[in-house]
Amino acid sequence: MVGDLRGARFLVIGGSSGIGLAVAKQAFAEGARVHIASRSRAKLDKAVSEIGSGSVGRELDVTDDEAVDSFFAPEGEWDHVVVSAAETVSGPMRKQTMEDARKTMMSKFWGAYHVARSARISQQGSLCLVSGFRSFRPSANTVLQGAINAALEALARGLALELAPIRVNVVSPGLTATPMWSGMSEGDRGTMFGNAAKNLPAGRVGQPDDMANAVLFLAKTPFATGSTVLVDGGGTIA
Numbered sequence: 001m002v003g004d005l006r007g008a009r010f011l012v013i014g015g016s017s018g019i020g021l022a023v024a025k026q027a028f029a030e031g032a033r034v035h036i037a038s039r040s041r042a043k044l045d046k047a048v049s050e051i052g053s054g055s056v057g058r059e060l061d062v063t064d065d066e067a068v069d070s071f072f073a074p075e076g077e078w079d080h081v082v083v084s085a086a087e088t089v090s091g092p093m094r095k096q097t098m099e100d101a102r103k104t105m106m107s108k109f110w111g112a113y114h115v116a117r118s119a120r121i122s123q124q125g126s127l128c129l130v131s132g133f134r135s136f137r138p139s140a141n142t143v144l145q146g147a148i149n150a151a152l153e154a155l156a157r158g159l160a161l162e163l164a165p166i167r168v169n170v171v172s173p174g175l176t177a178t179p180m181w182s183g184m185s186e187g188d189r190g191t192m193f194g195n196a197a198k199n200l201p202a203g204r205v206g207q208p209d210d211m212a213n214a215v216l217f218l219a220k221t222p223f224a225t226g227s228t229v230l231v232d233g234g235g236t237i238a
């Protein structure tokens with residue numbers, strides 16, 4: 001049934017944390033058969049226990065070409081695939097090593113590219129990538145992230161043509177309170193979120209469920225393809 005996730009095979013890569021975990025929980029709550037994938041077995045096990053009984057956690061590193069190929073080769077078709085996996089290094093370009101820059105591109109861009117290339121998705125199904133508002137609104141410390149996000153958005157628009165009728169979309173988050181920021185001290189994080197909230201038209205930072213709502217909207221809307229849905233609290237226009 002259109003817009004119905006009941007029984008759908010739903011894969012969330014990066015589903016063990018943050019935005020991906022929120023997507024997995026919402027899809028599961030709507031009756032999808034949810035698999036999540038990421039590198040850490042411990043994170044996967046914890047996430048599966050939060051998502052619910054019957055969800056499946058599978059180890060996968062999207063930067064490992066052989067692992068991606070062998071993950072998808074024996075698989076049947078997925079109804080919906082979401083790629084939220086990434087580990088990125090930010091900072092001023094001239095202070096970042098080329099090795100870190102390449103690893104960042106490998107993780108967020110080539111990881112999603114390889115999944116898009118390898119995953120078999122049903123003709124009525126969809127692929128959703130996760131970019132970020134820095135593609136529109138650069139900051140001096142996140143130049144590479146902005147470029148990667150723009151590349152993902154362009155990739156999705158092109159794939160929406162190449163893979164049609166499979167639908168391909170992007171959700172572009174603004175600042176979102178997820179474990180991605182857990183490397184900062186609690187105090188610094190609180191200050192950063194507080195300052196950001198003051199400057200955002202929405203008056204707060206994003207929550208993983210805000211992004212998951214948009215991912216599920218795209219999965220359940222058969223007329224949505226080639227779209228980038230910005231969920232940034234107004235960060236792009238502020």
Ligand SMILES: NC(=O)c1ccc[n+]([C@@H]2O[C@H](COP(=O)([O-])OP(=O)(O)OC[C@H]3O[C@@H](n4cnc5c(N)ncnc54)[C@H](OP(=O)(O)O)[C@@H]3O)[C@@H](O)[C@H]2O)c1
Binds near residue numbers: 020044
């Ligand atoms: N949070 C924000 O403010 C924000 C803003 C704009 C855009 N975004 C984007 O949103 C996406 C999700 O971010 P998040 O905030 O939800 O981050 P998060 O909480 O750190 O989650 C990242 C997820 O990706 C997995 N992962 C990382 N590298 C992987 C790899 N090589 N292979 C497979 N899985 C991998 C992690 O699990 P393992 O460690 O187990 O692999 C984890 O499940 C990212 O693309 C991020 O750039 C986030």
